[in-house]
Amino acid sequence: MHILVTGGAGYIGSHTCKALAKAGYVPVVYDNLSSGHRELVRWGAFVHGDILDTNKLVQTISEYAIQGIIHFAALSQVGESVTHPAKYYQNNIGGTHSILEAMRLCSVKDIVFSSTCAVYGLPEQVPMDEECAKKPVNPYGMTKFFVESMLEDYSRAYGLCAIPLRYFNAAGCDPERETGEWHTPESHLVPRVLMAARGKIPALDIFGDDYPTKDGTCIRDYIHVSDLADAHVKALSLCRDNTGVTPVNLGTGQGFSVLEIIQTVEEILGLPVPRQWSGRRDGDPPILIANADKARRVLQWIPVFSDLKTIISTAAAWHDLIQGRACSLDKIV
Numbered sequence: 001m002h003i004l005v006t007g008g009a010g011y012i013g014s015h016t017c018k019a020l021a022k023a024g025y026v027p028v029v030y031d032n033l034s035s036g037h038r039e040l041v042r043w044g045a046f047v048h049g050d051i052l053d054t055n056k057l058v059q060t061i062s063e064y065a066i067q068g069i070i071h072f073a074a075l076s077q078v079g080e081s082v083t084h085p086a087k088y089y090q091n092n093i094g095g096t097h098s099i100l101e102a103m104r105l106c107s108v109k110d111i112v113f114s115s116t117c118a119v120y121g122l123p124e125q126v127p128m129d130e131e132c133a134k135k136p137v138n139p140y141g142m143t144k145f146f147v148e149s150m151l152e153d154y155s156r157a158y159g160l161c162a163i164p165l166r167y168f169n170a171a172g173c174d175p176e177r178e179t180g181e182w183h184t185p186e187s188h189l190v191p192r193v194l195m196a197a198r199g200k201i202p203a204l205d206i207f208g209d210d211y212p213t214k215d216g217t218c219i220r221d222y223i224h225v226s227d228l229a230d231a232h233v234k235a236l237s238l239c240r241d242n243t244g245v246t247p248v249n250l251g252t253g254q255g256f257s258v259l260e261i262i263q264t265v266e267e268i269l270g271l272p273v274p275r276q277w278s279g280r281r282d283g284d285p286p287i288l289i290a291n292a293d294k295a296r297r298v299l300q301w302i303p304v305f306s307d308l309k310t311i312i313s314t315a316a317a318w319h320d321l322i323q324g325r326a327c328s329l330d331k332i333v
Contacts, residue, residue: 007030008070011225015179016229020236030073032073052098057098068112076116078118081139092147110160111160112162112165117249122135123287126287130249155244163245165250166250168249168250169222173314174318177317181225198269203274204274221254222311224303226314227305251289
């Protein structure tokens with residue numbers, strides 16, 4: 001089966017392409033490279049295209065006889081979504097509508113959608129299950145919530161099978177170092193802690209030290225990206241014999257604070273992490289932890305790489321590989 005992976009040149013997308021190929025699928029990456037990297041396309045064909053271009057999507061689906069879609073292509077910076085919401089509504093909602101129209105025109109019914117725990121907003125309970133109220137507090141979360149609503153409508157009208165996977169905090173990198181986390185600029189916590197430890201940035205900014213948590217810093221549920229990739233493959237298999245929309249949380253059910261992440265990095269690297277304290281960021285909940293029972297029940301999915309030491313060790317190994325690089329990834333792997 002040929003599977004179209006929109007945003008497949010990005011962090012989670014490239015890991016999922018590797019998992020698809022290992023499972024016997026043929027991934028076809030569709031990416032405009034606005035934030036992805038051509039060097040990370042290693043497990044199938046590459047099509048340079050924008051998801052807003054419905055005609056090109058239709059052409060690609062037809063040319064490669066696409067039988068299912070995994071949709072990652074989205075803008076995902078919460079702060080930017082607040083200052084530039086127009087970009088987010090155009091790309092995340094308009095782009096997904098374009099994909100759904102291409103699917104409808106080509107009679108493709110299966111889609112796995114990269115959603116987020118940001119659809120819940122400030123949680124009313126922790127751990128959070130899929131029935132928790134959806135009250136996004138920023139445009140990024142709102143666009144994901146709106147797309148999930150679009151999937152419901154398209155499923156009812158056109159027989160779509162859609163599985164929105166609501167991630168908690170993706171982290172870590174491919175243990176075999178064939179792909180990894182590569183953002184410019186980097187905003188995720190684990191790589192920034194590594195950058196601070198190795199002197200690539202002067203210090204790590206910690207936003208808030210007065211949360212009602214065990215050490216005053218935010219607690220998040222970290223899930224290894226290779227486990228996320230495996231969940232997408234399992235979700236795709238579930239879609240093949242079903243219709244309707246099945247949202248699923250992806251997390252471990254365990255949370256770690258910012259200071260616990262820092263401490264683990266210091267233990268693994270044997271280096272201190274310089275830090276500086278800043279005020280809280282608007283909309284940052286004190287604790288976000290998944291109830292992932294549904295993922296285990298419906299997808300038969302059990303994380304295997306998501307202990308904290310594996311997450312940080314694999315991220316550190318990838319960071320060693322790419323830091324200071326002046327040549328392409330192909331030349332050094």
